[in-house]
Amino acid sequence: METYTLSVSPDFAPEYLSGWFIFNTWLQKSLETPFHLEIYDDFEAQRRDIQLDKIDLIYANSYDAAMLVREKGFQAVARPAHVSDETVIAVANSSNFDSVDDLVPWCRVASTHDPDVHMMGMIMLESADLDSSNVVVTSAQTYVLVAKYLLNGDADVGFFLKDSFQDLSDLIRSQMRVLVESQIGVIHHTLLAGPKVQHLVPEMLDRLLLMQNTTKGKDVLDSMQMTGWLKMEGEDTDFMIDLIDTLME
Amino acid sequence: MFITYHDGASREITIVDREVPYPDGKLIVSRTDISGVITHANQAFVEMSGYSLDELIGTNHYILRHPDMPAAAFGDLWDTIKSGKKWHGYVKNLRKDGAYYWVKATVIPNIRNGELTGYTSVRRKPSRSKVVACTLLYAQMNMDVQS
Ligand SMILES: Cc1cc2nc3c(=O)[nH]c(=O)nc-3n(C[C@H](O)[C@H](O)[C@H](O)COP(=O)(O)O)c2cc1C
Numbered sequence: 337m338e339t340y341t342l343s344v345s346p347d348f349a350p351e352y353l354s355g356w357f358i359f360n361t362w363l364q365k366s367l368e369t370p371f372h373l374e375i376y377d378d379f380e381a382q383r384r385d386i387q388l389d390k391i392d393l394i395y396a397n398s399y400d401a402a403m404l405v406r407e408k409g410f411q412a413v414a415r416p417a418h419v420s421d422e423t424v425i426a427v428a429n430s431s432n433f434d435s436v437d438d439l440v441p442w443c444r445v446a447s448t449h450d451p452d453v454h455m456m457g458m459i460m461l462e463s464a465d466l467d468s469s470n471v472v473v474t475s476a477q478t479y480v481l482v483a484k485y486l487l488n489g490d491a492d493v494g495f496f497l498k499d500s501f502q503d504l505s506d507l508i509r510s511q512m513r514v515l516v517e518s519q520i521g522v523i524h525h526t527l528l529a530g531p532k533v534q535h536l537v538p539e540m541l542d543r544l545l546l547m548q549n550t551t552k553g554k555d556v557l558d559s560m561q562m563t564g565w566l567k568m569e570g571e572d573t574d575f576m577i578d579l580i581d582t583l584m585e
Numbered sequence: 586m587f588i589t590y591h592d593g594a595s596r597e598i599t600i601v602d603r604e605v606p607y608p609d610g611k612l613i614v615s616r617t618d619i620s621g622v623i624t625h626a627n628q629a630f631v632e633m634s635g636y637s638l639d640e641l642i643g644t645n646h647y648i649l650r651h652p653d654m655p656a657a658a659f660g661d662l663w664d665t666i667k668s669g670k671k672w673h674g675y676v677k678n679l680r681k682d683g684a685y686y687w688v689k690a691t692v693i694p695n696i697r698n699g700e701l702t703g704y705t706s707v708r709r710k711p712s713r714s715k716v717v718a719c720t721l722l723y724a725q726m727n728m729d730v731q732s
Pocket of ligand 1: 591615616647
């Protein structure tokens with residue numbers, strides 16, 4: 337029997353990854369199909385494997401999801417209930433900036449390769465007449481490193497996925513201030529199935545939607561810090577892609 | 586004041602010279618059918634426009650048209666999106682209470698199975714310098730039309 341590959345966007349804090357290993361075990365049992373969970377430290381390595389068709393099932397941010405549907409024939413299956421991906425722009429406590437509109441050209445931005453957070457961060461800078469042509473962006477591998485750039489004075493503002501910002505240690509977070517936080521509500525991660533596992537989608541969806549009703553399923557969801565899954569209808573996927581299209585340069 | 590729209594519909598509107606600032610971090614999202622009738626609006630849209638969701642759904646998007654907006658700006662919008670392309674622009678919108686709010690708007694055509702089914706618009710906070718520039722530009726455009 338062929339073993340399929342499950343992967344998750346590298347925007348996750350490592351403490352959530354154990355939940356995905358538990359999910360992978362649950363998935364294999366539920367579908368009686370072997371899956372292997374492949375973890376990536378960075379977006380580039382994962383993108384390369386996506387291009388090589390090495391990934392069959394993926395939990396992706398909406399920016400990558402749009403690309404997977406359009407270019408790689410993926411189908412959005414489900415999304416987590418009651419959560420959305422929001423972006424925080426923060427500064428060190430000692431910063432002179434009190435709002436985004438105070439920011440000045442050539443300010444130094446620390447960001448990750450997380451595409452939807454970077455995109456939203458840049459959109460929130462636009463109201464200060466800032467864009468990629470007049471800010472200096474430094475890419476960090478993780479959100480902890482973005483915080484370090486701020487605290488060491490190597491960057492003026494940092495972009496964070498809100499969940500990751502809140503997961504930073506109290507010691508680090510207490511040394512930063514939030515300038516602005518997005519409240520979009522409609523951008524979220526999605527579980528997507530590639531061409532090789534389309535035949536598994538109906539059964540997978542049934543199982544996902546029932547997960548919160550079983551003790552075992554609920555434990556798995558808890559370990560992923562999720563409350564349940566919602567079905568992604570075709571129109572939900574089209575809408576998500578349209579939204580990303582309006583936001584992309 | 587009386588306003589007449591492109592389809593001949595008209596209504597009495599109240600204009601109040603008060604700007605409601607665009608809220609930081611929010612996006613106003615709406616979708617329309619191919620004629621510009623609103624089919625979907627998010628909470629930020631409801632809050633900023635001052636209309637309830639029920640009032641918005643089924644209404645033409647021109648309900649937000651502010652008389653300071655030149656017709657040519659919307660002509661450009663419709664020419665662009667009808668040809669299947671994305672449109673960006675700065676728009677002064679009229680609230681139900683007569684006050685106004687500026688947005689940077691993006692509109693894209695929604696293509697489903699190769700067919701145009703409607704449009705999606707997302708607005709974000711505009712920069713002050715763009716608002717100042719567009720205020721002057723639109724006033725000039727309106728004067729040119731009148732003279
Ligand atoms: C998706 C979409 C969003 C629109 N949003 C606005 C808007 O926010 N404000 C506005 O005045 N017109 C908006 N329009 C344009 C209106 O449909 C209309 O062309 C404009 O208000 C001028 O109206 P009139 O030429 O009928 O007087 C939008 C159109 C579309 C398709």
